[in-house]
Amino acid sequence: MTDFKDKVVYQIYPKSFKDSNGDGIGDLKGITEKLDYLESLGVDYLWLTPFFVSPQKDNGYDVADYRKIDPVFGTMEELEELIQKAAEKGMGLMLDMVFNHTSTQHEWFQKALSGDREYMDYYIFKDGTPDEIPTNWVSKFGGPAWEYVPDLKKWYLHLFDVTQADLNWENPKVREELKEIIRFWKKKGIKGFRFDVVNLISKPEVFGDDLKGDGRRFYTDGRHVHEFLKELTHDTGIEDMVTVGEMSSTSLENCIRYSNPQEKELSMCFNFHHLKVDYKNGNKWELMEADILALKELFRKWQLGMQENDGWNAVFWCNHDQPRIVSRLGNDQAYWKESAKMLAACIHLMRGTPYIYQGEELGMTNAGFQEIGQYRDVESLNYYEILLKKGRTKEEALEILSKRSRDNGRTPMQWENRMNAGFSEADPWIEVPDNYKEINVEAEKKDQDSILEFYKELIRLRKERRVISDGRIEFLCQEDENILAYRRCLEAEEILVFCNFRGKHVTIGVDLDVEGADKQDAPYKKILGNYKGKRKEGVLRPYEVLVYE
Ligand code: TEU
Numbered sequence: 001m002t003d004f005k006d007k008v009v010y011q012i013y014p015k016s017f018k019d020s021n022g023d024g025i026g027d028l029k030g031i032t033e034k035l036d037y038l039e040s041l042g043v044d045y046l047w048l049t050p051f052f053v054s055p056q057k058d059n060g061y062d063v064a065d066y067r068k069i070d071p072v073f074g075t076m077e078e079l080e081e082l083i084q085k086a087a088e089k090g091m092g093l094m095l096d097m098v099f100n101h102t103s104t105q106h107e108w109f110q111k112a113l114s115g116d117r118e119y120m121d122y123y124i125f126k127d128g129t130p131d132e133i134p135t136n137w138v139s140k141f142g143g144p145a146w147e148y149v150p151d152l153k154k155w156y157l158h159l160f161d162v163t164q165a166d167l168n169w170e171n172p173k174v175r176e177e178l179k180e181i182i183r184f185w186k187k188k189g190i191k192g193f194r195f196d197v198v199n200l201i202s203k204p205e206v207f208g209d210d211l212k213g214d215g216r217r218f219y220t221d222g223r224h225v226h227e228f229l230k231e232l233t234h235d236t237g238i239e240d241m242v243t244v245g246e247m248s249s250t251s252l253e254n255c256i257r258y259s260n261p262q263e264k265e266l267s268m269c270f271n272f273h274h275l276k277v278d279y280k281n282g283n284k285w286e287l288m289e290a291d292i293l294a295l296k297e298l299f300r301k302w303q304l305g306m307q308e309n310d311g312w313n314a315v316f317w318c319n320h321d322q323p324r325i326v327s328r329l330g331n332d333q334a335y336w337k338e339s340a341k342m343l344a345a346c347i348h349l350m351r352g353t354p355y356i357y358q359g360e361e362l363g364m365t366n367a368g369f370q371e372i373g374q375y376r377d378v379e380s381l382n383y384y385e386i387l388l389k390k391g392r393t394k395e396e397a398l399e400i401l402s403k404r405s406r407d408n409g410r411t412p413m414q415w416e417n418r419m420n421a422g423f424s425e426a427d428p429w430i431e432v433p434d435n436y437k438e439i440n441v442e443a444e445k446k447d448q449d450s451i452l453e454f455y456k457e458l459i460r461l462r463k464e465r466r467v468i469s470d471g472r473i474e475f476l477c478q479e480d481e482n483i484l485a486y487r488r489c490l491e492a493e494e495i496l497v498f499c500n501f502r503g504k505h506v507t508i509g510v511d512l513d514v515e516g517a518d519k520q521d522a523p524y525k526k527i528l529g530n531y532k533g534k535r536k537e538g539v540l541r542p543y544e545v546l547v548y549e
């Protein structure tokens with residue numbers, strides 16, 4: 001297994017990246033048009049979220065044909081051109097493989113529906129009557145995880161939308177079909193894969209009610225998941241390609257196994273525990289201020305746990321399922337620039353392969369939607385109804401969506417200060433936030449001090465200093481409730497990182513003084529920061545980040 005420690009991945013949500021033909025929807029040709037921009041960032045891989053044939057109930061995570069490109073995104077020739085042109089610029093493409101489920105429009109499911117036994121065994125069907133649901137499990141998008149098919153007198157499992165039927169990985173034929181898909185894309189010159197919710201693929205032998213929860217404990221990191229991943233990786237020969245598993249509600253022990261090179265499963269994994277520190281009682285739909293001590297503890301646990309056991313993290317704040325980090329843990333008004341830069345440095349200098357989600361490098365903010373009609377995401381629309389049923393007022397439900405909806409991260413990429421932020425000549429499929437006039441690529445390219453330039457600097461630093469890609473990590477000031485601080489070490493190289501997570505001046509705990517970094521004649525030299533001008537000794541300014549070597 002190859003490692004990807006000095007690499008940086010850039011995530012593209014094609015639908016919202018760049019529209020090349022004026023239909024309001026981003027497309028593959030739009031990505032090709034922007035390759036110079038991506039090259040100038042210095043990223044190594046482009047992970048594209050699904051653009052395969054799909055009814056788009058879940059924006060392409062409901063795949064109806066894994067080998068065909070949805071015409072709305074372009075053609076196979078256009079993809080081949082993108083692969084080739086990206087390669088010329090030193091960038092490889094990663095595709096998103098949604099293998100836990102297919103769209104109910106997929107040929108396999110359609111055959112299953114027609115009563116074909118062979119294909120019924122591709123999915124998870126349970127006998128029953130309409131009033132006897134097999135288990136009380138809950139769909140991740142709200143409501144029950146089972147749907148009844150009267151013609152078959154059976155229920156099928158869908159952990160996500162009702163149009164996303166879970167595949168039966170216990171069936172070797174299913175596993176072979178999925179391997180063929182990987183081989184197909186490998187031949188096209190694809191350099192890596194992201195596997196969607198891949199820790200949910202192995203379901204239990206016996207399906208029972210979850211008396212304590214929504215059912216996830218029965219299928220999360222399930223009984224055969226490691227076996228299945230080893231088999232998939234081995235049989236498709238992707239050991240040396242970059243592979244990342246998206247792990248839903250996973251555990252450290254399992255992520256060590258998924259990503260330890262000796263296991264030959266995946267190169268790295270995403271986990272989401274650090275992105276739940278503002279969920280009240282673990283519930284995404286209940287607002288709470290972020291718990292910074294909990295965040296620090298999670299980073300400590302995962303960073304050290306992976307380090308001690310030779311596991312590897314994908315490190316990130318943003319993706320197409322998350323609200324924008326500057327609006328979430330930073331301040332997208334008074335300290336927009338400062339907090340976006342602090343958050344960037346905090347994540348990029350940790351141990352792991354960093355992922356940048358389109359627009360994050362500009363400090364793009366949450367959508368600012370005020371009305372339900374502005375939302376597009378199936379999960380957001382479902383939960384709006386659920387919140388109303390639970391007795392929330394419209395205003396309350398909209399307030400929750402404005403902070404938690406996945407659409408916050410799905411608004412069009414802000415390229416320029418002109419119509420539709422230069423994303424499209426037509427009305428975009430989802431609205432562009434008003435702040436595109438200030439927050440856009442053109443403006444930030446001209447500003448030496450911009451968030452964009454800061455991201456470029458972080459990427460450059462990773463390529464220059466092995467201590468960032470390869471060094472050990474150790475956490476400092478763990479009890480401090482304002483500052484997240486760590487040290488990276490590799491042989492004689494050492495860096496120190498201090499991040500103020502508060503929008504106010506805070507005093508630095510003892511550790512920094514002990515390090516001597518704060519003294520005039522310090523043994524340490526500052527290599528990066530997000531403020532100009534002199535700082536009062538012993539104090540960090542709002543959202544200040546300081547990096548010393
Ligand atoms: O997401 C998996 C997942 O569980 C989420 O992040 C989910 O969107 C969120 O927790 C809901 O609160 C992946 C994809 O990234 C997502 O876009 C898909 O909708 C989902 O799988 C189903 O394929």
Ligand code: CA
Binds near residue numbers: 019020025026
């Ligand atoms: Ca288009």
